[in-house]
Amino acid sequence: xxxxxxxxxxxxxxxxxxxxxxxxxxxxxxxxxxxxxxxxxxxxxxxxxxxxxxxxxxxxxxxxxxxxxxxxxxxxxxxxxxxxxxxxxxxxxxxxxxxxxxxxxxxxxxxxxxxxxxxxxxxxxxxxxxxxxxxxxxxxxxxxxxxxxxxxxxxxxxxxxxxxxxxxxxxxxxxxxxxxxxxxxxxxxxxxxxxxxxxxxxxxxxxxxxxxxxxxxxxxxxxxxxxxxxxxxxxxx
Numbered sequence: 560x561x562x563x564x565x566x567x568x569x570x571x572x573x574x575x576x577x578x579x580x581x582x583x584x585x586x587x588x589x590x591x592x593x594x595x596x597x598x599x600x601x602x603x604x605x606x607x608x609x610x611x612x613x614x615x616x617x618x619x620x621x622x623x624x625x626x627x628x629x630x631x632x633x634x635x636x637x638x639x640x641x642x643x644x645x646x647x648x649x650x651x652x653x654x655x656x657x658x659x660x661x662x663x664x665x666x667x668x669x670x671x672x673x674x675x676x677x678x679x680x681x682x683x684x685x686x687x688x689x690x691x692x693x694x695x696x697x698x699x700x701x702x703x704x705x706x707x708x709x710x711x712x713x714x715x716x717x718x719x720x721x722x723x724x725x726x727x728x729x730x731x732x733x734x735x736x737x738x739x740x741x742x743x744x745x746x747x748x749x750x751x752x753x754x755x756x757x758x759x760x761x762x763x764x765x766x767x768x769x770x771x772x773x774x775x776x777x778x779x780x781x782x783x784x785x786x787x788x789x790x791x792x793x794x795x796x
Contacts, residue, residue, distance in 0.1 A: 564606035567597050571607060575616050575627050587617065587625045614790060628788070632695060636763065637792035638733045641721060646690055653690030654718025658697070658751070660684050660711045662704060669701050672766050672777040680704040682711060686720075687751055695787055697751045698780035707775070720776075729769050732776075737765045739789065744781060752783045759784050 571587075574580030581587060588596065593604045608625055611617045614633040619625045634645045646653050664678035673681070681701040688695045700720070702710055710723035717723070724732060744752070744760045752760070761782040769775050782789065 562606075563599060564603045565610070567593075567599070567603065568607040568610040571611060572614065572616055572633075575611075581627045583627050585627050586623075587627065589624065614788070616788075632690065632787050633790050634695070634782070634787055635792050636734075636737055636739070636789050640734060642688065643719070653688050653695065655686045655688055655714055655720060656718065657711070657715050658685040658687055665701070669777055673701070673703055673774040675703055675774075682707050684711060684714065686714070693786060694752045694783060696780050696782040697748055698778050700776055700778040702776055703774075724775065729775060732767050732769050735766045735768045735772075735774070737763055739763050739791075741784070748781045752781070754783055754785070761787065761789060763789075 571581075587593070587608075590601045590604045590608070593607075594601045597604070608617065608619070612619065616628055616633055617625050618628055632646075634640075642653070642655065661683050662680055663683050665673065665675055665681050667677060669681060670677045670679060673679075675681075680703075682704055684700045684702075685697070686700060687697045707724070707727045710720075710727055713723035713726045714720060740762050741759045742762050744754070744756060744758070746756065748760060749756045749758075754760075761784050763778075763780045763782070765776075765778050765780070766774055767776040767778075
């Protein structure tokens with residue numbers, strides 16, 4: 560059973576993520592006020608707030624209080640990251656939307672990442688994630704053909720990559736490699752994220768593999784830097 564402070568942290572994170580109870584930059588109630596609200600002692604509240612700080616959702620200023628960070632969504636970059644799980648922890652609802660889809664030959668970088676011959680056919684998907692009306696990230700993802708020929712239709716219907724992979728026979732998968740950097744967005748990325756061109760984005764490049772270690776997906780994802788903090792979880796199993 561989850562400890563009381565953990566349940567309080569989830570409830571506060573939900574209020575932060577939705578932006579309806581706590582807005583970015585807003586000061587949270589004091590520890591004493593939160594303790595009365597949840598019917599617990601201040602030590603339990605401190606543990607909950609420590610968890611939120613660890614997720615990058617709040618910051619504490621000595622003598623002033625605890626404030627919601629300007630970015631209010633914490634997404635995980637872990638061995639078994641799943642979109643619905645990360646959004647649920649932030650109290651949000653969202654799914655993948657397909658912006659573009661096409662079959663194209665693999666570039667040299669894609670062929671290396673997926674361990675396929677040069678110019679092998681790949682399913683190319685350009686996707687966007689909008690959570691509660693706010694664009695969080697866009698991505699370009701490629702999957703080997705013909706193995707994943709039916710994936711696009713399932714993603715369009717369900718909004719889930721995991722569901723698409725499952726329909727193609729991949730019930731489980733893990734992240735093999737990831738890299739993370741900050742960069743200035745291309746015009747189409749900034750437009751999709753509804754942000755200014757001069758505002759940096761966080762970019763990740765990742766390779767996912769099936770449980771036999773065979774590469775199944777190579778992705779480049781651009782996150783809105785002022786709406787998202789990325790938590791790298793080294794203990795994920």
